[in-house]
Amino acid sequence: MNETIIGVVGNVATQPVFRETSNGPSARFRLAVTARYLDRERSEWKDGHTNFFTVWANRQLAANVAACLSVGEPVVVQGRLKIRTEVNDGKNWTSADIDAVAIGHDMARGTSMFRREPKPETASVSARPEPNWETPVGDTEAQQEPVAAAVT
Numbered sequence: 001m002n003e004t005i006i007g008v009v010g011n012v013a014t015q016p017v018f019r020e021t022s023n024g025p026s027a028r029f030r031l032a033v034t035a036r037y038l039d040r041e042r043s044e045w046k047d048g049h050t051n052f053f054t055v056w057a058n059r060q061l062a063a064n065v066a067a068c069l070s071v072g073e074p075v076v077v078q079g080r081l082k083i084r085t086e087v088n089d090g091k092n093w094t095s096a097d098i099d100a101v102a103i104g105h106d107m108a109r110g111t112s113m114f115r116r117e118p119k120p121e122t123a124s125v126s127a128r129p130e131p132n133w134e135t136p137v138g139d140t141e142a143q144q145e146p147v148a149a150a151v152t
Contacts, residue, residue, distance in 0.1 A: 004081040006098065008033050009106055012073045013052065018066035027062035029069065031055050031077060031098070055079070057100045064117070065103060074106035 010033035018027045035048035055077055057065045069075065079100040086093050105112040 005078070005101075006081045007076065007078045008053065008098070009074070009076050010034070010053075012069050012071050012075055015071055016065050016069050018062060024059050025062040027057045027065045029055055029065070031075070051096070053077075054095060054097045055100050055103070056097060057103060060117070061100060061103065065100075069103075074109040076102075076104050076106050078102045 008031065010031045013030040013032040016027050016029040018025065020026075031053045032050050033053065034050040036045050037048055038044075039046045056079075077098055077100055079098040079102070082097045082099060084095050084097060086095075
């Protein structure tokens, strides 16, 4: 419940890496997010500081990321922010990860073609058969229009 959900807009900085794990498919890539600001003295836009996030995707999202994203493409990522700190070779490291819920191309900066992946068919047996809502052809009583009662 107390998670930090964020939405970020940036560019794919590394080619997505896809792995098949015991928990299902997983993919990760680095996302570069650069702030832009207007330099009023020169009347031009300038790049500010760039933040890098490691984006993690799982299950079907991971497979779609591996198939669709390439370095340099503008994307929008929504997910849970996780800040990690570790000590590696005597140095403190801090990284910002996003456990992605949704990823898509930034349509403000280009076009994209969406293609829905078909769901794999599963053999499911319904406990009850679906009712037949159609009127049987031979049922003439149901096909007759109701007659209005005469008022006297």
